[in-house]
Amino acid sequence: MAGVRLSHIYKTYPGAKEPTVKDLNLEIRDKEFVVLVGPSGCGKSTTLRMIAGLEEITEGELYIGDRLVNDVAPKDRDIAMVFQSYALYPHMNVYQNMAFGLKLRKFKKADIDARVHEAARILDIEHLLDRKPKQLSGGQRQRVALGRAIVREPQVFLMDEPLSNLDAKLRVAMRSEISKLHKRLETTIIYVTHDQTEAMTMGERIVIMNEGVIQQAAPPTEVYNNPRNLFVAGFIGSPSMNFINGLIDEESGNVVFKSKNINVVIPEGRAKILREKGYVGREVIFGIRPEDLHIEPIFLEASPNSIVNAGIEVAEHLGHEQILYLEGLGDTTVIARIDGRTPVSEGSNIRLAMDMNKFHIFDKDTEEAVFYQESRN
């Protein structure tokens, strides 16, 4: 097993004006499950492919364990890959698919047999060992692809969108399978996805990338509760965080956030930070997650300084919860997530209280989170 260290990594494709990956620094600990996540074209797959040795590193250093591997061929990096196109070898049965790499490396027959059966047992595919790929379902094929990687007992597993060819239900099931597998194998996994739910549910640490740059690398809850900037705040969470343009002002000794139909008092601790950083009197972006807008009477009663009135444009009833699309607040549609029991109707008005312990303020120019505090992760 080994950690992976990326130091000041750049990737520039021939003829490109801008690097695809810019000054990427990341230390992945031994046995850690790290998920690289970001929108299409953010550089996450390129980063993984550089680790795999499938793309040349333009600048910077890449270490697997203590070994500098910039110029080491993929096959000598002691990694195993599971990619989106998990093509199995069509003319071989499951056993042969899993044994192929070991056979090629001249492992003893008994060792091959032991490894294949152990991996098959872990993945619950022992009963499929004699079958050909075309006789398998999508989920079974994906398990075989994982098995093919597991039998090699690599230092690091690299997975690039391995679940994206599966249907939604199977994807959810395989998510937890891979997480369990990680705990069982106790090995380093670097996993790439564009799906924030996959990232949040699987990663011990998630690395959010945009335009070739790491935006934040932290555990899922940290990223969710303490986003470093506007991009991270908007990318993680569904429905995503509400962003309202407005002004930080001072009224009757209180620091307040003001926008159209919004005038909420900012609690003293955070007000102090805003004063110290010189945000009073400045335009900012106010961020609040849909679940941090409340309609419960007890919350409204306890939060007289953060109450707003809005019109319900659309109400989506999802059974256990409702998603309200609210108009009249600031310059945008604000989304609130409330419980599924409270009766609400489209076109009516509603009173809500903002949880003033959970809001975020972003600098309008830099888009950095004003209250962000770097954790030790």
Place this chain on the structure above:
Amino acid sequence: MEGREGAATGGTPVDWDRLRRQLEQILQAEFRLKQVGKADWTRWGEERDLPAMASREREGELLFPIRIAGDRVEVLAASPPLMTETERRLVEVMLETVRKSLPKRKNGGDTLKAELREWIESQIAAGEPEDRDPPAHLTAYPVLYQERVPFLIVGGHAHEEPFAGDELQKLIGSFFDSEVLLVPLDEREWLVLAGRSLLDPDDEAGAEESVEERLSSLCEGLHSVLLNEGEGEFHVTVHYPIVPAQSLPMTVIRMREAVAVGRSSRINQYVHLPWELYLDQLLSPLSRADKIRFIEQVFKRKEPMLDDETILTLETFFELNCNVSETAKRLYIHRNTLLYRLDKFRQESGLDVRNFNQAVHVKIALQLYKVTKRH
């Protein structure tokens, strides 16, 4: 020149396929050209105390040796073996005579690869790849008269060191587990000639598979094995089975075209199947200006901006024959959400992709849009 090492020293060209057909007609038995392992060949001979070049009976076939090439023996296999002892002896004598007339060479395997490469490149360079028989010295290789499945693999990343041919040969040989010829066309481009038996169905389910489906899964498997075994990411294509002596240079041209077109029109794809690229091949010679003009005419605006979601939705819709339910299922969205997206696209572009003619325009414009946006 590398290709001249061990090159032909006289001899008469032999059309092995013609010879095979003649034997079939005369003896009313089915003959085919194939290879067997040299070790097996020797063992079978030792079991019956037979000379090295005497015929052997094996699993219902009568095997007549043609030549020993490295660790393989090229044979003419007759099945069912209904010949009399006299006929069998006559075939042996005839083949011995033919063998003696063949050009002499030093190192069968490597020389064949070099000579094949030279033949392919010279035919392509001369611009006359069709309807030309191989040069006389290549007719000494019966392997070129057996039906083969050709693959082309092209190195896709920028490692400075060229790929080690021996390792690649070993990997691909193990992968196909059958006689396979790997011909380096240059440092990053390899021609693979695999046995036709790869396409034989191995069970009932396999019998229902089309040739394209079988070739496609083999091609994806080949790409996958190169990636998994750490050789790197290669672009891979395949062609329908051919008899190399008849059409190899032309087949190489077709496969090179498939890779070139696939690489330019389908970003991040490494398996390029010719039968999926007909439209791409038709559109690729258009100039950039013509492509942009067509896009603008279809979308009725300069520089249309299509977001990833719209592109994915439309592509999936076309891939699934404009079937709304299937598309919604594939995209994991509600049918109404898909209809909403298609309506939104119609409102913004004036194009209704549920109308056949407009769908054709959008399909082509989308294909061109992706190419022009990347260059």
